[in-house]
Amino acid sequence: MLDNWLYIGLFIIAAILIPAVAVILPRWVAPRKPNAIKQETYECGMETVGDAWVQFKVQYYIFALVFLIFDIETVFLFPWAVAYDKLPMFAVMEGVIFIAILLAGLMYAWRKGALEWA
């Protein structure tokens, strides 16, 4: 079984190494003439104004938050789905209750207005 994971480990190395070579190779092929204006951060040709940091909407955080809770709950349903053949109807209903609790959370966030962008 670890053989399969060895393959994945080697695949990770290959999948990082080969694109890395593709990025490094142009260092010799491509020209390299940096100058002050070229290195400026791009703002559609205007001079750069201020810092890259601007005030962000807290909404981004709220979406990431709802995602985190949903993600972890969904992940725990996977073993339930895999063991499905061995589960009695009662255990299936346990999973359904779990999903219903998830749905309740979604409804709450919806009613609260946390899912609105504006």
Next chain:
Amino acid sequence: MISLSWYLIFAAALFSLGLYGVLARKNAIAILMGIELMLNAVNINLVAFWRYGDLAMITGQVFAVIVFAVAAAEVAVGLALVISLYRRRSSVVADEINLMKW
């Protein structure tokens, strides 16, 4: 072969690093990151005990799963507090959060 102690030492080192982070960092988010390290160290221990113990008992993995859930809840609420605090007091330094201190 790798004996249990390798994993336990590894987890202990990770836990100690996390503890240092929790105690020494100023920023509340950095403290939360330290807590994540500690929780991970605990998870390594739990899984190692499952693997080296009775394989028919899946308890170690179940505990790790519950730790995942608790870690997620802790980060969600913790960061929400930090952000709310930042909005009110413009600070994320844990030492300056002293409204309830006397």
Next chain:
Amino acid sequence: MSGLEIVFLIVAAMTLSAAFMVVTTQNLVHGALWLVLTLFGVAATFVLLNATFLAVVQVVVYIGAIAILLIFAIMLTRKVMQDSTSQTNANWIVAALLGLVLFVGIAQLLRKSSAVGMMMPAMDAAVDPVVQLGEVLVSPNAYVLPFEVASVLLLAALIGSIVVAWKK
């Protein structure tokens, strides 16, 4: 040394050095990126322990969600914590000592314990831990209560954090 031992040592060294960077680096975004590497190392450790389900869950939940949330939070609050100021408080030496003492203490305890030399029992290829996990998590004789309570806890966390972070 066997191949597995070498892999373990590489993974452990990578994880611990990344964790060290997490708690020492000045730049918090870097800290979060090092945290991603640490979490990845822990996932690799889970693979070495044959807990494959937990390994992928570690990546999905910790890297895919928790680390992202941390980076978002750092970026939302970055203005006050410019990277130039020191990130450690006055008693970091005490904290370092405490961490060291804890590590040495645990190592001492481990040296005396009988569990140290335990070896991995062989896995039964016919038993899939994922199926086992799925069964006990919803079985009334096992862990159905913690399972449902965890879901309620997550619901409470969702509600609580929306209430706290939402400005209206």
Next chain:
Amino acid sequence: MGDPINLISQWFNDLLLGWGLGEKLVAVLSLFVGAAILVTASLLTVVVLIWVERKIAGRLQDRIGPNRAGPFGLLQPIADIIKIFTKEITTPDGADKVAFNIAPVLAIASVLLIWAVIPMAATVVGSDINVGVLYIVAVGSLGIVAILMAGWSSNNKFALLGAFRAVAQMVSYEVPMVLTLLIPVLLARSMGINDIVQAQSTWFIVIAPLAGLIFLITSMAEVGRAPFDLIEAESEIVAGFHVEYSGMAFGMFYVSEFLHVWTIGALIATLFLGGWRGPGAETWPILGLFYFYIKTFVGYFLITWIRLSLPRVRIDQLLSFNWKFLTPLTLVILIVTAIVDKALAIAGAARWLYVLVMLAANVLVGWGTMLVLKTVEPNRPGRVRQEFPPRPVAVAPEAADN
């Protein structure tokens, strides 16, 4: 015969053993070479894909598409590659150099890694791990980290804003995506991709058509292609998280997008269209490879077609569509599938009846959704088309002061 891939790997193994290398080393080496070949082949596929996509786009937009370089413009991508290799890679001032350079590599690695678990023929199964489906989700989340790294390290406000948007979109659509992935897992009783292919004696698109559709939509949003290409909305945030990238570093993001679309085609083929299955695929594995590529292309063509037909949505529409439509719908389908499946298993239904009832359940849910959608008031404020009276082009200076 009929299985050239394993034949070649066998020959390679024997060759290395003949050189007197240790058996374990040979095993590791040949696995690594296999991985490297798969990675390179995937990257080269993109070269063809760029030509195919430009041709399809051309035809769908009533033009010819590339036709100058070589026959049918076939050499066009080669010319593009040479061009992009010889372009300067710039690094903006104040950029975080390390993160800036790692991000494109990580972005493409996160897509390439999916190919490690996809079975392409009966004998070419890749890595047959028992958590394959979650592995795919896990690898996808590395891509999110790559985007955040790229946006943050560029030291550019558009890049950072684009990265935030991209991540908000990707994490939002990941919720229904992971939920729909549960359905094939439930039907196959396994998370292993190979087991899922084995379980599709009837394709899952027949048993769970709604899940297939939702998977298609959500994965399009994951890639960030039109109609979900808000993450690079030129008019708002210039080019999104990769504004500052140039040359091959930008090329990596570009390639990863194309490869991601192709990979999603492969995932749709594997999870819903039966993977390499087809007449004679068991005895002639090479036929399975052929079927697999045909099905992958079907998925790829669908996505390209949708991309070229639909305009871009607004960000509030994008997020509402996900959270208020897709996610609840997926949860309902999941509950229905779980209960119907168990009820049929208890009743001991025959296979044909099972397929029929599952299909009927899906149709019912789809029909119910349509009914619910109709009751949503079509004239609510957000939807009213506003009439703007024509404004004068120029205003007299006195009037403008007010």
